[in-house]
Amino acid sequence: MIDPLRAATQIAGAGLDAQSTRLRVVSENLANAQSTGTAAGADPYQRKTVTFQGEFDRLLGASRVAVKSIGNDPTPFEVEYDPGNPAADEDGNVKMPNVNMMIEMADMREATRSYEANLQMVKQVRTMTTMMLDLLRNG
Amino acid sequence: MSPVHLFALATQHAQWASVRQAVVTGNIANANTPGYGALDIEPFSAVFNDTALTMARTAPDHFALERAGASGAAAGGWDVKNTGASVALDQELIKADEVNRAFALDTSVMRSFHRMLMASLRSGA
Numbered sequence: 001m002i003d004p005l006r007a008a009t010q011i012a013g014a015g016l017d018a019q020s021t022r023l024r025v026v027s028e029n030l031a032n033a034q035s036t037g038t039a040a041g042a043d044p045y046q047r048k049t050v051t052f053q054g055e056f057d058r059l060l061g062a063s064r065v066a067v068k069s070i071g072n073d074p075t076p077f078e079v080e081y082d083p084g085n086p087a088a089d090e091d092g093n094v095k096m097p098n099v100n101m102m103i104e105m106a107d108m109r110e111a112t113r114s115y116e117a118n119l120q121m122v123k124q125v126r127t128m129t130t131m132m133l134d135l136l137r138n139g
Numbered sequence: 140m141s142p143v144h145l146f147a148l149a150t151q152h153a154q155w156a157s158v159r160q161a162v163v164t165g166n167i168a169n170a171n172t173p174g175y176g177a178l179d180i181e182p183f184s185a186v187f188n189d190t191a192l193t194m195a196r197t198a199p200d201h202f203a204l205e206r207a208g209a210s211g212a213a214a215g216g217w218d219v220k221n222t223g224a225s226v227a228l229d230q231e232l233i234k235a236d237e238v239n240r241a242f243a244l245d246t247s248v249m250r251s252f253h254r255m256l257m258a259s260l261r262s263g264a
Binding site: 003004005007008011012014015018019022051052053054060062063064065110113114117118120121124125127128131132134135 | 153154156157158160161162163164165167168169170171172173175178228231232235236238239242243246249250253
């Protein structure tokens with residue numbers, strides 16, 4: 001097991017990484033909130049979801065976090081009547097992506113919050129290391 | 140050197156604080172992991188109370204006993220327990236702050252005693 005303070009920095013780094021992946025996926029969902037399919041009757045953009053898992057790191061002797069998978073949300077698509085759309089089927093219905101702005105915004109807020117918490121830990125570890133190093137300086 | 144093993148004790152406590160910081164960081168990193176239970180380590184007092192003074196060896200035939208004071212405490216590392224509760228970010232940040240304060244106390248104690256020793260050395264010269 002390495003120095004716990006170094007381990008803490010690495011764990012917080014893994015947390016930052018995981019939360020930024022989550023933010024990336026939220027942006028993808030928001031950017032594609034109106035992306036329909038290209039062919040007539042084709043499926044539109046399907047909302048993506050991120051799942052995390054804790055994984056035990058032998059070198060660190062502690063569990064860090066990693067993105068387990070980026071999956072698809074199986075919620076059914078919303079159907080809109082828009083005969084002029086190239087993605088409309090023979091009845092004039094267009095399948096719209098299953099992205100809900102409200103949910104994405106809430107998810108984004110939570111990801112930002114967790115990111116901040118991880119960043120705070122990095123800062124605190126740095127303060128602790130500085131305190132320890134200051135012992136040498138003032139001796 | 141000193142009967143209270145002050146530097147050893149402060150080092151032990153700083154080590155304990157570092158381990159706790161790593162555990163709290165792990166909890167925060169896994170705050171959004173499904174099924175993850177918050178971890179915590181045993182309090183420092185639990186370890187400290189276990190360590191007791193032992194008898195000195197004056198002849199080679201005497202039994203070898205553990206050293207006195209707090210120096211034998213962290214030989215096997217600290218016990219990490221799973222509390223089973225889900226992670227609450229505010230609780231974890233409070234814990235991290237506690238750890239930070241404990242660490243600041245350790246380093247200040249070390250610094251002031253070190254300054255004291257240095258002062259006595261300098262005045263003697």
